[in-house]
Amino acid sequence: MVGKTVIETSGAVRGKVRDIMFDLSGGVTFLVQGADGKDSQIPLSNVTGISEHVVVKGETATEQGVPSYGTTCKFCGAAKPAEERWCPSCGRSQT
Numbered sequence: 001m002v003g004k005t006v007i008e009t010s011g012a013v014r015g016k017v018r019d020i021m022f023d024l025s026g027g028v029t030f031l032v033q034g035a036d037g038k039d040s041q042i043p044l045s046n047v048t049g050i051s052e053h054v055v056v057k058g059e060t061a062t063e064q065g066v067p068s069y070g071t072t073c074k075f076c077g078a079a080k081p082a083e084e085r086w087c088p089s090c091g092r093s094q095t
C-alpha cells in the first residue's frame with residue numbers, strides 16, 4: 001500500500017502514500033505526501049477505492065478544517081460546495 005499513487009475522483013493526483021496510521025479507536029488514516037513535499041492526512045472514510053491507485057474523494061475535511069460541504073459564497077454567505085465556481089444562491093462567480 002505504501003508508495004501507491006493517490007488520485008482524487010476528479011482525476012487530480014494528490015501524491016503518494018507515505019505511511020498508514022492506525023489509531024486506538026480502530027480508525028485508519030493515510031499519510032500522503034504531495035508533489036510539493038507536504039504531507040496531508042486522508043481518513044479511510046474518504047477513500048472510495050483501492051486498486052492500482054488509491055482513489056479518494058476531492059476536498060478533505062481534515063485539510064480545510066471545515067465540513068466537507070465546502071465553503072460559503074463571498075458575496076451572500078450562502079453555503080456552497082467548494083468545487084462550485086458559481087454561487088447556487090446568488091449566482092455570482094467566486095473567482
Ligand SMILES: [Zn+2]
Binds near residue numbers: 074077078087092
Ligand atoms: Zn452568493
